[in-house]
Amino acid sequence: MKMKPAKQVSNSTRSNLITIGAIIIVYIICQIMIANGSISNLMKGLLIPLCYYSIMAVSLNLTVGILGELSLGHAGFMCIGAFASAFFSKVTVDTIPNVFIRFTLAILIGALAAALLGSLIGTVVLRLRGDYLAIVTLAFNEIIKNVMNVLYIGVDSEGVHFSIKDAASLNLEEGGQTIVNGPRGITGTPKDATFGIAILLLILTFIIIINLVNSRSGRAIMAIRDNRIAAESMGIDITKFKILAFTISASLAGVAGVLYSHNISTLIATQKNFGYNMSIMILVFVVLGGIGNLRGSIIAAVVLTLLPEYLRFMQDYRMIIYAIVLIVMMIFNWNPKCIAWRKNHSIKGYLAMLFNKQKKEA
Amino acid sequence: MKMKRMLGLFLVLCLTVASFAACGTKEDTGAQKSGDKFYIGAIGPLTGGAAVYGQHVKYGAEIAVKEINEAGGINGKQIELRYEDDEHDPEKSVNAYNNLKDWGMQILMGAVTSGPSVAVAEETKNDNMFQLTPSGSAPAVIQYDNAFQVCFTDPNQGAASAKYISDQNLASKVAVIYDGSDVYSSGIYEKFIEEAANTNLEIVAAEAFTADSKSDFSVQLQKAKDGGAELVFLPIYYQEATLILTQANGMGFDPIFFGCDGLDGILGVENFDPALAEDVMLLTPFAADAPDQKTQDFVDKFKELSGGDIPNQFGADAYDAIYIIKAAIEKAGVTPDMSISEIGDALKVAMTEITYDGLTGAGMTWAATGEVNKEPRAVIIKDGVYTLFE
Missing domain, CATH: 3.40.50.2300 (Response regulator)
Known part of the structure; x- marks a missing residue:
């Protein structure tokens, strides 16, 4: 990796500030539109999902773009964060009436649970590289999802009861409450997530990652990505930094899960929301937005989440059109001939600029 | 470089404004709709693993709506039905619900599957919108007083x-x-x-x-x-x-x-x-081979619409659901110019007062909890057809 001159570092800082500024401007525009009622119900309902998908994309970019490892299990960490925090909120909904305190604790619990699992899984699987890592993370994703589907947890005056058979074998006493009900998941999680908190978390995620990237640890992580052997011979503890990046990435995905579970009252682990479908969806956000490009991840997450909703007027052809748009975008962004064409024909275009920046970084 | 950054920021802003502009126009069309028609929204999976159920519900509901409109509508008012895909995903079903609200939905028939129905029930409760699910059978679907079921609970x-x-x-x-x-x-x-x-x-x-x-x-x-x-x-x-x-x-x-x-x-x-x-x-509650005229008419129409598929219980539930909504509207004397919440309040009461004979059971009544009361029927397969078991 080339040493960056001082001016370029300040450029990247400015670029990051612009991204944060843009997020805040979008937030203010949305608030104004909500206040004067000119926003559609659909868009209003999508504001929080847009935030948590952006958090997912940005956090996966840490693993894929900065650490340079292909993880296909990101939705699993979201799942853990969602279930842990929803469980907490459901249990304490009566004992902690203050929404702010309860939700803050829920976010911390979601992030911690995901981080714990992330470090556990990371310790085991980060010895693998490339395709092998992708396969194993995919498997862990499926394991997490399936465990959530057979897990029964109930609470009564004696404490917490666990079972992986059925709700009856929890042996709850009179007045006990089944919280996690196997495939029926958790219902009735309080809707604590608000757009303001979601935006705040997105900005926080962004700042955490850019700070990490610009720190000593971040440089070590990128050194591992660029040349593992060279980094190792320089005395960098490869396993430690890999696990560090992986754990932070997982805990941020857990935060996205907290937002997910507190935005919708039913939490069930299905193939669609926490299976590999979602993991790959998030990876698509990252790849389309540009590997290693945090702002691109956010834009891709927003565009690709809005797209299927705004294609609803196409009725039955909605998903076909969505897939075609995805393929076209992928070709447009990454095909060498397209890149050459874009260079020749729209030098001033924004996409061309994005690419140039990536080339410098790569 | 600075120029390009500014350009980038400008493009992001354009994108946001454009996406919101699209919503603005949508809302306008939604607001225009009122007065002479009942707008019934439906939510179910049309893509993904559970698509077959959503598809059958869609056909069943369309048949009922067509019949009612041809016969002069509900109290002289026509019905307009719009069906949105939820991919059997609770999150998408809430999106579909919001989309239908932008369209001007007054009554919801849905969702088809249990998980999405529970998620949507939370939203309908906030808006006090009347919700009748044809086939969302989990008990949590009807935990609020504005939601009712056509099918048995699990x-x-x-x-x-x-x-x-x-x-x-x-x-x-x-x-x-x-x-x-x-x-x-x-x-x-x-x-x-x-x-x-x-x-x-x-x-x-x-x-x-x-x-x-x-x-x-x-x-x-x-x-x-x-x-x-x-x-x-x-x-x-x-x-x-x-x-x-x-x-x-x-x-x-x-x-x-x-x-x-x-x-x-x-x-x-x-x-x-x-x-x-x-x-x-x-x-x-439903067998496509039942000999009565009502079932046979329905099956014929269903086959015509779907290109030869034989309806299952989901299609029949949806067909009944539309007629149940009609019966409740007639009982409550609801008119399309009422607000969503007024319609919800009126229909909640009317649901407990009506008795309905449909494809999926005779003499159906509803408790205020939203649960349906009808006789279960056992069917046995004999010589390749469903026959009632005596």
């Missing part, structure tokens, strides 16, 4: 099945094979086991499978066989049931197979020998 089906088996003396040793990862299946299973304890039924095996391991059932069947089960209870959907029947036949295991409404549709599965389903019993 626990009801489980209890009714156990009672039916013991009352009719079909068997004393019973095995259950269920999908532990499915809301519908595990809901029925739990109540079945609970109710079986109150009867003379002995559960010799209760074996689960999951959505990710549903191609080989030899282990579960072997356990049922070793336990000496005379009857195997299958509270599952028909796709897996066809495999179970085929594999049971392969290992020479021939007990009575008893299922719930999820087994409806088993005769239409491709590459499945209907002879294997001979003598299979299922507790379902």
Whole structure:
């Protein structure tokens, strides 16, 4: 990796500030539109999902773009964060009436649970590289999802009861409450997530990652990505930094899960929301937005989440059109001939600029 | 460089403004709609694994809406139906709900599957919108007073099945094979086991499978066989049931197979020998081969619309749901110019007062809890057709 001159570092800082500024401007525009009622119900309902998908994309970019490892299990960490925090909120909904305190604790619990699992899984699987890592993370994703589907947890005056058979074998006493009900998941999680908190978390995620990237640890992580052997011979503890990046990435995905579970009252682990479908969806956000490009991840997450909703007027052809748009975008962004064409024909275009920046970084 | 950054920022802003501008126009069209028509929204899966159910609900509802509109509408007002896809995903169903609200929906028929129905119920409660789900059978769907069901709840089906088996003396040793990862299946299973304890039924095996391991059932069947089960209870959907029947036949295991409404549709599965389903019993409110005129008319219209598919219970539930909404509107004297919440309040009361005879049961009534009260009927497959079991 080339040493960056001082001016370029300040450029990247400015670029990051612009991204944060843009997020805040979008937030203010949305608030104004909500206040004067000119926003559609659909868009209003999508504001929080847009935030948590952006958090997912940005956090996966840490693993894929900065650490340079292909993880296909990101939705699993979201799942853990969602279930842990929803469980907490459901249990304490009566004992902690203050929404702010309860939700803050829920976010911390979601992030911690995901981080714990992330470090556990990371310790085991980060010895693998490339395709092998992708396969194993995919498997862990499926394991997490399936465990959530057979897990029964109930609470009564004696404490917490666990079972992986059925709700009856929890042996709850009179007045006990089944919280996690196997495939029926958790219902009735309080809707604590608000757009303001979601935006705040997105900005926080962004700042955490850019700070990490610009720190000593971040440089070590990128050194591992660029040349593992060279980094190792320089005395960098490869396993430690890999696990560090992986754990932070997982805990941020857990935060996205907290937002997910507190935005919708039913939490069930299905193939669609926490299976590999979602993991790959998030990876698509990252790849389309540009590997290693945090702002691109956010834009891709927003565009690709809005797209299927705004294609609803196409009725039955909605998903076909969505897939075609995805393929076209992928070709447009990454095909060498397209890149050459874009260079020749729209030098001033924004996409061309994005690419140039990536080339410098790569 | 600075220029390019500014350009980038400008483009991001353009994108945001454009996406919001699109919403603005949508809302305008939504606001225009009022006065002369009832706008009924429907939500269900049209893509993904559960698409077949959503598709049937869509056809069933369309047939009913067409009939009502041709006959002069509800109190002289026409109905407009719009159906949105939720991909069998709670998150997407809330999006679909919001989208329908932008369109001007006043009454919701949906969602088709349980998980999405529960998620949507939370939203309809906030808006006090009347919600009638044709087939969302989990009890949590109707936890609020504005939501009603056309189908039985899962626990009801489980209890009714156990009672039916013991009352009719079909068997004393019973095995259950269920999908532990499915809301519908595990809901029925739990109540079945609970109710079986109150009867003379002995559960010799209760074996689960999951959505990710549903191609080989030899282990579960072997356990049922070793336990000496005379009857195997299958509270599952028909796709897996066809495999179970085929594999049971392969290992020479021939007990009575008893299922719930999820087994409806088993005769239409491709590459499945209907002879294997001979003598299979299922507790379902609807049989496409019922000889009465109403059912036959519906089946004919359904086949015409769907290009030859035979309707299952979901289609019939949706057909009934539209007529139930009509009956409730007529009872409450609701007019389309009322607000969503006023319509909701009026229909909530009217639902408990109406009695409705439909394809999925005669003399249906509703409790204020939202639960339907109708007689379960057992159907047995004889000579490749569903016949009522006496």
